[in-house]
Amino acid sequence: MDGLLRGKVTIITGAGSGVGRAAALLFAQHGARVALADINAQAAAKTAADVRTQGGEAMAMACNVASAAEVEALVAHTVKAFGRLDVMYNNAGITIQPEPGKGLKRLVESTQADMDRLFGVNVYGVMNGCQAAIRQFDAQGGGGVMVNTASVAGLVGYGGVVYGATKGAVVALTRTLALEVAGQNIRVNSVCPAGMPTNFMPGSSSERAMASMAQAHPLGRPVDPAECASAALFLACDLSSNITGVNLPVDGGLAAGVPVKRPG
Numbered sequence: 001m002d003g004l005l006r007g008k009v010t011i012i013t014g015a016g017s018g019v020g021r022a023a024a025l026l027f028a029q030h031g032a033r034v035a036l037a038d039i040n041a042q043a044a045a046k047t048a049a050d051v052r053t054q055g056g057e058a059m060a061m062a063c064n065v066a067s068a069a070e071v072e073a074l075v076a077h078t079v080k081a082f083g084r085l086d087v088m089y090n091n092a093g094i095t096i097q098p099e100p101g102k103g104l105k106r107l108v109e110s111t112q113a114d115m116d117r118l119f120g121v122n123v124y125g126v127m128n129g130c131q132a133a134i135r136q137f138d139a140q141g142g143g144g145v146m147v148n149t150a151s152v153a154g155l156v157g158y159g160g161v162v163y164g165a166t167k168g169a170v171v172a173l174t175r176t177l178a179l180e181v182a183g184q185n186i187r188v189n190s191v192c193p194a195g196m197p198t199n200f201m202p203g204s205s206s207e208r209a210m211a212s213m214a215q216a217h218p219l220g221r222p223v224d225p226a227e228c229a230s231a232a233l234f235l236a237c238d239l240s241s242n243i244t245g246v247n248l249p250v251d252g253g254l255a256a257g258v259p260v261k262r263p264g
């Protein structure tokens with residue numbers, strides 16, 4: 001198979017749904033050999049089966065990214081199956097689910113358990129993925145690419161406070177890590193999507209939720225997970241070969257500022 005990631009061994013976390021699933025299908029269309037990880041093993045297996053149906057090469061693995069040991073095992077298993085690792089896409093992420101009939105939890109309503117869970121997956125999960133990937137890249141003699149899914153909530157105030165704090169951490173670690181590993185010829189970037197209709201939040205595909213996302217984005221529509229996957233593809237492949245430490249908004253202009261309201 002030809003394409004922008006021809007032959008590149010790529011791990012994608014959170015590959016059972018939403019952005020991760022879209023990235024798995026897209027990266028494989030571009031020739032990547034994909035190792036698909038998700039805490040939901042069945043969902044990862046379904047994505048892997050769909051990649052194979054479209055002619056790609058895929059394996060699936062159950063992995064909780066909050067566990068460093070499970071992420072190490074994911075990388076080891078991938079290398080055993082595919083011989084090496086070229087791209088690590090740390091995409092898995094969660095938010096605090098609102099209680100039925102209520103909006104997003106405010107900080108004062110958020111529990112220690114909420115905070116631990118979100119930081120465990122969204123921040124430790126990304127750091128676990130980066131650590132394991134760097135060790136493997138070094139063992140291969142250097143080089144390698146990491147892409148993280150942060151959020152527009154890491155760039156501007158948007159959504160819940162605890163969630164925004166975790167994504168702000170991903171934005172900061174992407175920049176700092178990019179500097180730290182540049183000498184090893186490893187690139188680190190993130191995509192920062194705004195609202196997408198996925199399984200991330202219940203009801204996000206409802207007409208009301210879609211209209212609210214459309215209103216928040218200057219381009220006037222929600223972000224399609226495939227659009228976020230396209231940005232991740234750009235950062236994963238050689239088209240971005242001299243780009244590192246960048247947090248790329250995929251947000252219909254949301255992070256650009258407040259649009260001027262013109263009369264009429």
Ligand SMILES: NC(=O)c1ccc[n+]([C@@H]2O[C@H](COP(=O)([O-])OP(=O)(O)OC[C@H]3O[C@@H](n4cnc5c(N)ncnc54)[C@H](O)[C@@H]3O)[C@@H](O)[C@H]2O)c1
Nearest residue numbers: 014016017018019039064065092093151195196198199200
């Ligand atoms: N949907 C949005 O509006 C939105 C906006 C900005 C950023 N994001 C980010 O995009 C990324 C992907 O989210 P999505 O919208 O595709 O959501 P999604 O819920 O559709 O998919 C996330 C996937 O991650 C998996 N996952 C959850 N916890 C995991 C864990 N501990 N270990 C491994 N896998 C785990 C889930 O099982 C699911 O398959 C996340 O990092 C999220 O924070 C989403």
